[in-house]
Amino acid sequence: MEENIQGKQKNELVEWIKAIVFALLVAFVIKQFLFTPVLVKGASMMPTLEDHDRVIINKIGPKFKAIDRFDVVVIKMNEETNYIKRIIGLPGDKIEYKDDQLYINGEKFSEPYLEQFKKELKDTGSLTYDFTLDQNLGETTVPEGQYFVLGDNRRVSNDSRNPEVGFIPKERIMGTTSIICWPVKHIDFSFN
Incomplete structure (x- = not known):
C-alpha cells in the first residue's frame, strides 16, 4: 500500500514537472515569435x-x-x-x-x-x-x-x-x- 502511494506521488511529481516545462516552452515561443512586452x-x-x-x-x-x-x-x-x-x-x-x-x-x-x-x-x-x-x-x-x-x-x-x-x-x-x-x-x- 505504501509503495502504491509513493508511486502515485512520484507520478504526480513527474506530471507537474512536465506541465511546468510545457508552460515555460509555450511562454518562450509566444515571447520569441508572437508577442512580447517592451518598455x-x-x-x-x-x-x-x-x-x-x-x-x-x-x-x-x-x-x-x-x-x-x-x-x-x-x-x-x-x-x-x-x-x-x-x-x-x-x-x-x-x-x-x-x-x-x-x-x-x-x-x-x-x-x-x-x-x-x-x-x-x-x-x-x-x-x-x-x-x-x-x-x-x-x-x-x-x-x-x-x-x-x-x-x-x-x-x-x-x-x-x-x-x-x-x-x-x-x-x-x-x-x-x-x-x-x-x-x-x-x-x-x-x-x-
Whole structure:
C-alpha cells in the first residue's frame, strides 16, 4: 500500500514537472515569435505613449500583412536600443511637412493623434518643422523596402528626419503595437 502511494506521488511529481516545462516552452515561443512586452523609454511618442509605459509588440502580424501608414512600430536600432515610432512614409512615398501639415505624394493628410499635443503647445511655434525628404535625406521618395518614421512628440523625437536614423529597412521592424498593458491607468487596447 505504501509503495502504491509513493508511486502515485512520484507520478504526480513527474506530471507537474512536465506541465511546468510545457508552460515555460509555450511562454518562450509566444515571447520569441508572437508577442512580447517592451518598455517605452523617453518622451518621443508623447502624448500617445508616455515614458515607462509597457506595450505589447505583435511580431507575427507584419509577417502576414503589410505594415500600414500610421502604424506604431518597434524598431531594432542596435543590440541595446529599440525605438518606438509611427510609420509616416511607405516605399515610394514623397513626404513633405509645410506649416505643421503633413503632405504625402502632394495630398494633405490629417494626423488626429497629434491634435491634443498641438492644442497644449505653450508657444506659437509649430509641432513639426517644415521639411522635405530631399532636404533631410537627399532622396525624393522613400526607397523600396524602407519606411519613413516619426515620433508623435515631433520637437524631441530622434526619427527619420535625422540622417543618422534615416529610412528604416523592413527587416529592422520588430513588430507593430497598439496595446498599452502597464501602468493600469494607461491601459489601452487600440491607441493608434
